[in-house]
Amino acid sequence: MTTAAAPTRFAALRDRHSRPYLFAAGLAMMGDNIEHVITYWVLWQKFHSTALTGFEIISHWLPFLLLSVTFGGLAQRYDCRRLIQIAQVLFMCVSVVWGILFATDTLQVWMACVLLVLHGCAGSLWAPAEQLLLHDFAEPADLPGAIRLNATFRSLGILFGPAVGSVLLLGLGPHFGIWANVVFYLPMTILLFRTPFTGHTRDGVAMGAGAKPVGGPGAAIFGSVRTIREVRLAPAVVSMLVLSGLMALFVGGAIQVSMPEFAVALGAGSAGLAYGVLLFANGIGAVLGGFLLEAIGVLKPNVLTAVLGTIFFGGFILLFATTGSYWLAVVALVVAGVANMASMSFSQSIVQLMAPPGERGRIVGLFSTVSSGFRTGSGIILAVLGAIAGLRGALAWSALILFVGAIVIGLWTWWDVRRDRRAPALP
Numbered sequence: 001m002t003t004a005a006a007p008t009r010f011a012a013l014r015d016r017h018s019r020p021y022l023f024a025a026g027l028a029m030m031g032d033n034i035e036h037v038i039t040y041w042v043l044w045q046k047f048h049s050t051a052l053t054g055f056e057i058i059s060h061w062l063p064f065l066l067l068s069v070t071f072g073g074l075a076q077r078y079d080c081r082r083l084i085q086i087a088q089v090l091f092m093c094v095s096v097v098w099g100i101l102f103a104t105d106t107l108q109v110w111m112a113c114v115l116l117v118l119h120g121c122a123g124s125l126w127a128p129a130e131q132l133l134l135h136d137f138a139e140p141a142d143l144p145g146a147i148r149l150n151a152t153f154r155s156l157g158i159l160f161g162p163a164v165g166s167v168l169l170l171g172l173g174p175h176f177g178i179w180a181n182v183v184f185y186l187p188m189t190i191l192l193f194r195t196p197f198t199g200h201t202r203d204g205v206a207m208g209a210g211a212k213p214v215g216g217p218g219a220a221i222f223g224s225v226r227t228i229r230e231v232r233l234a235p236a237v238v239s240m241l242v243l244s245g246l247m248a249l250f251v252g253g254a255i256q257v258s259m260p261e262f263a264v265a266l267g268a269g270s271a272g273l274a275y276g277v278l279l280f281a282n283g284i285g286a287v288l289g290g291f292l293l294e295a296i297g298v299l300k301p302n303v304l305t306a307v308l309g310t311i312f313f314g315g316f317i318l319l320f321a322t323t324g325s326y327w328l329a330v331v332a333l334v335v336a337g338v339a340n341m342a343s344m345s346f347s348q349s350i351v352q353l354m355a356p357p358g359e360r361g362r363i364v365g366l367f368s369t370v371s372s373g374f375r376t377g378s379g380i381i382l383a384v385l386g387a388i389a390g391l392r393g394a395l396a397w398s399a400l401i402l403f404v405g406a407i408v409i410g411l412w413t414w415w416d417v418r419r420d421r422r423a424p425a426l427p
Helices: 018-047 050-077 082-103 109-137 142-174 176-193 218-229 235-250 254-265 273-296 304-323 326-354 357-371 375-423
Strands: none
Touching: 018 050, 018 082, 018 109, 018 142, 018 176, 018 304, 050 082, 050 109, 050 357, 050 375, 082 109, 082 176, 082 304, 109 326, 109 357, 142 273, 176 273, 176 357, 218 357, 235 304, 235 357, 254 273, 254 304, 254 375, 273 326, 304 326, 304 375, 326 357, 357 375
């Protein structure tokens, strides 16, 4: 893939519109994770329900699976700033209601389930609109950097959110802590009143032009299939969708939930500083990877770099899952975090750059479906493989499947491109 102009390093941080957005996105993502820390702790202390714990994971990712294409259609038809603001307000409302239920001690399981689902819906509404807004902020040559830096700042929020959430929980208590969390969503909400871009400005395509109407439940459930059938996707885009789906389905959130077992197996114990270093290593790898890739600026967004990033990610997660050395496991997690950032940002860039302007919203929504929504199934795969091979073996097999799958996708795309080049031109 070529672009008309060479990319500017850290262009998104130099631009007066995208720079504050990146910081606001990091704060909002921190608020998302602070809410997880406080609410998950309260729910376990109050109900001690493993079923509710499982539902916490499902409710976070299932809206991405069912609603991302629909929300992508909304992002294509309407002002992305307002959709993001609606998502932020929904986050804030959920935090306020959590605080009221904590303070009055009236929380019931069904109430918790409703709030967890609403929180997941806010995240899935935010994702496609955010990507279209990034596409508006950046020139085509600078879009991969904008996507990478946005993911980096979101990773910073994910990295430090649990620490800040713990401080709020211990210092202010559950209800005041969750109310204080509202502050982290305000910068994004206020900023978008001052941002001139709508998510549709740069392409010169009017909002809604060429977009299919957004339907009801049928669109939510079958929207992904309909998008694949209606839109002729380039082989590179199909490859990135499959690649991202494999990462979400086979590794997904399996690393974090498996960490206590690995900490014990590596002799670190399930608590303490050594365990915390394991949790921190993969996250700091993603942050370092984002800044490092942007600073070097050598790797370009194409199928090869995305596939190589995924191969390295799968390979180093496989090393982490099989090594008996604690410090080698830490290094493997850091490198895997760098590779994950490369794979994710390059895949997202290819999808956005090659999507037709009139269908970009739905295609970005489809990418969100596979890259985030498929994480819903990663827990099921981990449980099935774990019953057969144990938790460490399950992660090792998952990483191996991802490693081999990435190689197959790379070879398939190379062969498809080679075949197209050999095909005779039409008269």
